[in-house]
Amino acid sequence: MFIKLFKYSIRDVARSKWLLLYGLFFLLLTEFLIWFSSDTSRAVVSLLNVIIIIIPLVSIIFGTIYTYNSREFVELLLSQPISRKSLYHSIYLGLTIPLVMAYLIGIAIPLIIQTDIDISILLIILVSGIALTFIFVGIAFTMALSFDDKVKGMGFSFIIWLSLSLIYDASILLLIWLLGDYPLESALIIVSSANPIDLSRIMVMLKFDVAALMGYTGAIFQRFFGGLTGIIYSISVLLIWIVALYFIGRIKFNRKNF
Amino acid sequence: MIKIDKLEKKYGKVTALESVSFDVQSGKIVAIAGPNGSGKSTLVKIILGLVRMDNGEIYINDEKLNSHFQYRKQVGYLPQIGRYPENLTVKEVISMIKDIGGGEETFEAELIDEFELQEHLNKEVRTLSGGTKQKLGIILAFMFKKDLLILDEPTSGLDPISAGKLKKLIKERNSEGSTVLLISHIMSEVEELADEIIYFLNGQISFREKVRKLIEKTAGINLENSIAIFLNKGVSY
Amino acid sequence: MILKLINIIFCLCLINSVELIAGIIYVNPKDNSGIQTAVDKAKDGDTIIINKGVYKQNSIVIKRNLTVIGKGEAIIDGSIADGSIIYVESTKVHIKGLFFKNVKRTAIKDNAAIRLNNSEGSVIENNKILNGFFGIYLARCNDFKIFGNKIYGYSKTESSSGNGIHLFRCTTAVIKDNYIENHRDGIYLEFVSKANIMQNHSLLNLRYGLHFMFSDGCDYERNKFERNGAGVAVMYSKNVNMRNNQFHNNWGSSAYGLLLKDIRDGEIINNKFDNNTVGVYMEGSNRLDFKRNDFIKNGWALKIMGNCVDNHFNQNNFISNTFEVATNSKQSYSYFDNNYWSGYTGYDINRDGIGDVPYSPVTLFSVVSSNNPEALILLHSFFIQILEVAEKVFPSLTPETLKDKKPLMKRIND
Numbered sequence: 001m002f003i004k005l006f007k008y009s010i011r012d013v014a015r016s017k018w019l020l021l022y023g024l025f026f027l028l029l030t031e032f033l034i035w036f037s038s039d040t041s042r043a044v045v046s047l048l049n050v051i052i053i054i055i056p057l058v059s060i061i062f063g064t065i066y067t068y069n070s071r072e073f074v075e076l077l078l079s080q081p082i083s084r085k086s087l088y089h090s091i092y093l094g095l096t097i098p099l100v101m102a103y104l105i106g107i108a109i110p111l112i113i114q115t116d117i118d119i120s121i122l123l124i125i126l127v128s129g130i131a132l133t134f135i136f137v138g139i140a141f142t143m144a145l146s147f148d149d150k151v152k153g154m155g156f157s158f159i160i161w162l163s164l165s166l167i168y169d170a171s172i173l174l175l176i177w178l179l180g181d182y183p184l185e186s187a188l189i190i191v192s193s194a195n196p197i198d199l200s201r202i203m204v205m206l207k208f209d210v211a212a213l214m215g216y217t218g219a220i221f222q223r224f225f226g227g228l229t230g231i232i233y234s235i236s237v238l239l240i241w242i243v244a245l246y247f248i249g250r251i252k253f254n255r256k257n258f
Numbered sequence: 259m260i261k262i263d264k265l266e267k268k269y270g271k272v273t274a275l276e277s278v279s280f281d282v283q284s285g286k287i288v289a290i291a292g293p294n295g296s297g298k299s300t301l302v303k304i305i306l307g308l309v310r311m312d313n314g315e316i317y318i319n320d321e322k323l324n325s326h327f328q329y330r331k332q333v334g335y336l337p338q339i340g341r342y343p344e345n346l347t348v349k350e351v352i353s354m355i356k357d358i359g360g361g362e363e364t365f366e367a368e369l370i371d372e373f374e375l376q377e378h379l380n381k382e383v384r385t386l387s388g389g390t391k392q393k394l395g396i397i398l399a400f401m402f403k404k405d406l407l408i409l410d411e412p413t414s415g416l417d418p419i420s421a422g423k424l425k426k427l428i429k430e431r432n433s434e435g436s437t438v439l440l441i442s443h444i445m446s447e448v449e450e451l452a453d454e455i456i457y458f459l460n461g462q463i464s465f466r467e468k469v470r471k472l473i474e475k476t477a478g479i480n481l482e483n484s485i486a487i488f489l490n491k492g493v494s495y
Numbered sequence: 496m497i498l499k500l501i502n503i504i505f506c507l508c509l510i511n512s513v514e515l516i517a518g519i520i521y522v523n524p525k526d527n528s529g530i531q532t533a534v535d536k537a538k539d540g541d542t543i544i545i546n547k548g549v550y551k552q553n554s555i556v557i558k559r560n561l562t563v564i565g566k567g568e569a570i571i572d573g574s575i576a577d578g579s580i581i582y583v584e585s586t587k588v589h590i591k592g593l594f595f596k597n598v599k600r601t602a603i604k605d606n607a608a609i610r611l612n613n614s615e616g617s618v619i620e621n622n623k624i625l626n627g628f629f630g631i632y633l634a635r636c637n638d639f640k641i642f643g644n645k646i647y648g649y650s651k652t653e654s655s656s657g658n659g660i661h662l663f664r665c666t667t668a669v670i671k672d673n674y675i676e677n678h679r680d681g682i683y684l685e686f687v688s689k690a691n692i693m694q695n696h697s698l699l700n701l702r703y704g705l706h707f708m709f710s711d712g713c714d715y716e717r718n719k720f721e722r723n724g725a726g727v728a729v730m731y732s733k734n735v736n737m738r739n740n741q742f743h744n745n746w747g748s749s750a751y752g753l754l755l756k757d758i759r760d761g762e763i764i765n766n767k768f769d770n771n772t773v774g775v776y777m778e779g780s781n782r783l784d785f786k787r788n789d790f791i792k793n794g795w796a797l798k799i800m801g802n803c804v805d806n807h808f809n810q811n812n813f814i815s816n817t818f819e820v821a822t823n824s825k826q827s828y829s830y831f832d833n834n835y836w837s838g839y840t841g842y843d844i845n846r847d848g849i850g851d852v853p854y855s856p857v858t859l860f861s862v863v864s865s866n867n868p869e870a871l872i873l874l875h876s877f878f879i880q881i882l883e884v885a886e887k888v889f890p891s892l893t894p895e896t897l898k899d900k901k902p903l904m905k906r907i908n909d
Binding site: 001004005008009011012013014015016069070071072073075076077078079080081082083084255257258 | 269308330331335339341344354408
C-alpha cells in the first residue's frame with residue numbers, strides 16, 4: 001500500500017513549480033561556480049556554504065507549506081482503507097525524495113560530469129545535502145502537525161531555521177567571547193554538533209581547513225578534527241537527528257486529529 | 259450497523275463530544291444535524307478515524323474500532339470541502355482512490371458521465387472550480403458500493419441539477435442496502451432523504467426522532483419549522 | 496688451523512706493506528685494537544679503509560688530516576660507552592661512507608656520531624647515521640662540506656633529543672643533499688655565517704627542519720621541509736636568502752612553514768608553502784622581499800605581526816588558504832602589490848589583468864579567531880559571513896592599510 005501511495009505522493013510533489021525552481025537554482029549556482037571559479041576546491045566550499053543555508057530554508061518552508069496544503073489530501077486518504085503509518089511514510093518520503101532529487105540533479109550531477117571532483121568531497125556534498133533535507137522536512141512536518149494555524153506553523157518553522165542557521169552561531173560566538181578564559185573545547189564540540197547545520201559545516205571544515213584547525217592548541221580539537229573521528233561523529237549525529245525527527249513526526253501524525 | 263457507546267472527545271479544554279451513545283440500523287438514512295460547533299463533524303471524523311477519540315466505543319457491523327483501518331473498506335466518505343492533491347489530474351486522483359479503495363465493481367464511468375466530468379479528466383485539480391471538485395468528491399465516494407456512506411454537506415457547492423442527481427444517487431444506493439449518515443443543515447434535504455434525525459447541541463444528543471414523526475408531533479409545516487417548535491418547547495424524551 | 500693462522504699472518508704482512516707504499520690502512524672487525532689504533536698509527540694524508548662489519552667502538556679521536564672511508568657496510572656502534580663516536584680535532588679530514596649507530600644520550604654532553612672541533616676544510620660525505628643523539632656536530636669549523644648524509648633519529652621529546660646537523664660558530668659551509676629525519680632540529684646553525692644549504696630533505700623533526708640563530712649571510716635553496724614542528728625558523732639573523740624551497744604539511748598549534756623572528760634584509764623567492772597550519776609567520780622582521788612564492792591550502796598563508804616593517808610582497812600566489820593574511824595590529828607597515836589572491840572577487844573592467852578594486856586579505860574572522868582560538872569552530876558560519884560583509888562595508892577591526900591595491904586577476908605561473 002505504501003508503494004501505491006508513495007507513487008501518487010511523489011507525482012504530486014514532483015510537479016510543483018517551486019521544486020523545479022529549486023533544482024534550477026542549484027543548477028545555475030553550480031554552473032556559475034564551475035565556470036567562473038579558477039579554483040575548484042574553493043568553489044566547492046562556497047557552494048557548500050550556500051547549500052547548508054538554502055537547503056534547510058527551502059526544505060522547511062516548502063515542507064511546511066506542503067504539509068498544510070496536503071491536509072485535505074490526508075483527510076481524503078485517511079477515509080480510505082489505509083493505515084496512518086503507510087500514509088505518513090508516503091507523505092514524508094514523497095516530500096523529501098523529490099527535494100533530494102532536485103538537489104542531486106542540480107548539484108551532484110554537474111559536479112560529477114563537469115569537474116574532476118574528489119570522491120570524499122562529493123561524499124560530503126551528498127551526505128550533508130541529503131541529511132539536511134531529511135532533517136528540515138522532518139522539522140517542517142512536526143511544526144505543521146503541531147499548529148493548526150498555518151501562519152503560526154510557518155512562523156515557527158522560519159524561526160527554527162533562523163535560530164539554527166544564524167542565532168545559534170551568534171550565541172556560540174557570544175559564549176566564546178564571554179567565557180573565553182575557561183576550557184570550552186568539549187562543550188563547543190557538543191554544542192556545535194547539536195545543530196545539524198553546524199554539523200554539515202564542520203564536515204566541510206574537516207575536509208578543507210584541517211591545516212587551520214590544527215593551529216588550535218587544544219588536544220580535544222586536535223583529536224576530533226585530526227582523524228576520522230570528526231567525520232564519523234558528524235555522520236552519526238546527523239543520523240540521530242534524522243531518525244529522531246522521523247519518529248517524532250510519526251508519533252505526532254499518528255495522534256493527530258484531522 | 260453502527261453502534262456508538264459513551265463517546266467522548268475534548269480538544270484541549272473544549273469539550274466536543276460528551277458521552278454520546280446511539281446506534282443506526284442497517285439500511286437506514288440517518289441525518290445528523292445541529293448548529294455549528296455542536297460536535298457533528300467531530301463525530302463523523304471519529305467514525306472515519308480522522309480524529310482520535312478520548313473515550314468510548316464504536317462498533318461497525320459488530321466489529322469494534324481500535325486504530326485498525328480495514329473497516330474503512332466498507333465506508334464511503336464525501337467531505338464537506340474536498341481538496342485533493344493539487345498537481346494530480348482528475349483522472350489520476352480517481353485512479354489513485356480506485357487503486358487504494360480496492361473494491362471490485364466500480365461505477366466511475368457512469369458517474370463521470372452523469373456528473374459531466376469527462377472534459378475535466380485531464381485537468382490538474384488546482385485548476386478546478388469548487389463545484390467540479392465537489393463532483394470529483396462524489397465520484398470518489400460513490401465509486402464503489404459501500405455498506406456505509408458518510409456524507410458531509412453533500413450538496414454544498416453543487417448546481418441544482420447536480421444536487422438533484424446526487425440525491426437520486428443517495429436514494430438509489432440506500433435502496434440497494436447502503437446505510438447512510440447524512441450531515442447537513444439544509445433541513446429540506448434532510449426531510450427529503452432521511453428516515454431519522456439525530457440532533458446535536460453542545461456535544462450531546464439533543465434529541466433523536468423519525469423525521470415523519472417529528473413533523474407530525476410538532477405540527478410544523480416542514481422539518482425546519484418542526485425543529486424550531488420542538489426546541490423552543492424544550493421537550494425531552 | 497695452523498694453515499689458517501699462517502694465512503692471517505700473511506694477510507697482515509700484506510696490509511702492512513700496502514700501508515707503507517700508499518698510505519692506506521685497512522681495519523677489519525676482527526682487529527682487536529680497533530679503529531683508534533689505526534688512526535693513531537696513520538700519518539697526515541693517509542687513508543683508513545674500514546671494512547664491512549660491526550665495530551663496537553666509541554670516542555675515536557682523529558688528530559691528523561686523514562681520510563676515513565667505510566667499505567661495504569662498515570657499522571660503528573657507539574652504544575658501549577658515553578661520548579661521541581668520532582672526534583675530529585684536525586683540519587682536512589674526510590669521512591666517507593660510514594654507518595654510525597647508537598650514540599648515548601645524555602643531558603650533559605652533546606654526543607654526536609661525528610664531532611668536529613676547530614677543523615678546517617673537512618668533508619663529511621655519504622655517511623649514514625642511525626640513532627645518533629646529535630648526528631654531525633661542528634664547533635668552530637671553517638670551510639667544510641657536508642654532502643649526501645642520511646641521518647635518522649629516534650627523537651621523542653624536544654628536551655631529550657639532539658639535532659641532525661649542528662653547526663656552532665662556523666663559517667663558509669656547504670650542506671647539500673642530506674636527508675635528515677626525526678631529530679630536534681634537522682639542521683641547526685648558531686653564530687654561523689656564509690653557509691650554503693642546498694637540496695636537503697628535512698622531515699619529521701620535532702622542532703624545526705632548519706634553524707638559524709644569529710647566523711648572517713646564509714643562503715638556502717631547493718630544500719624540502721615536511722611535517723616538522725616548523726619547516727624553517729630564521730631568528731636574530733640578517734641577509735638570509737631563501738629560494739625555491741618547499742614547505743609541506745607542517746601541522747600543529749605552533750607549526751609554521753617558515754618562522755621569521757627578528758631578522759632583516761633577505762629575499763624569499765619562488766618558495767612553495769602548502770598545507771601548513773601557518774605558511775609564514777613573521778615578527779620583528781624588516782626589509783624582506785617576498786616574490787613569486789606560492790601559498791596553497793594553508794590554514795593561514797601569512798601571519799604578520801605589527802612590529803614588522805618595510806617588507807614587500809609582490810607577485811605571490813595565495814590560493815585556497817583558509818585565511819590569507821592575519822595580523823595583530825590595526826596598522827600595517829608592509830606592502831602588498833600585484834599578488835594573486837584566490838579569495839579576490841573584484842572585477843577588471845579595463846582588462847589589464849589587475850583588479851580594479853583593492854583587496855583586503857585580512858578578514859574579520861581571522862582577527863576574531865586569533866583573539867579567541869575556539870571561535871575557529873564557527874569557520875564558514877553563515878553568521879560569520881554576514882559579519883564579514885558588514886566589516887567590509889564599515890571596517891572596524893581589520894587593518895585598513897593592509898591592502899593589495901593591484902591584485903592580479905590570474906595566478907602567476909612560473
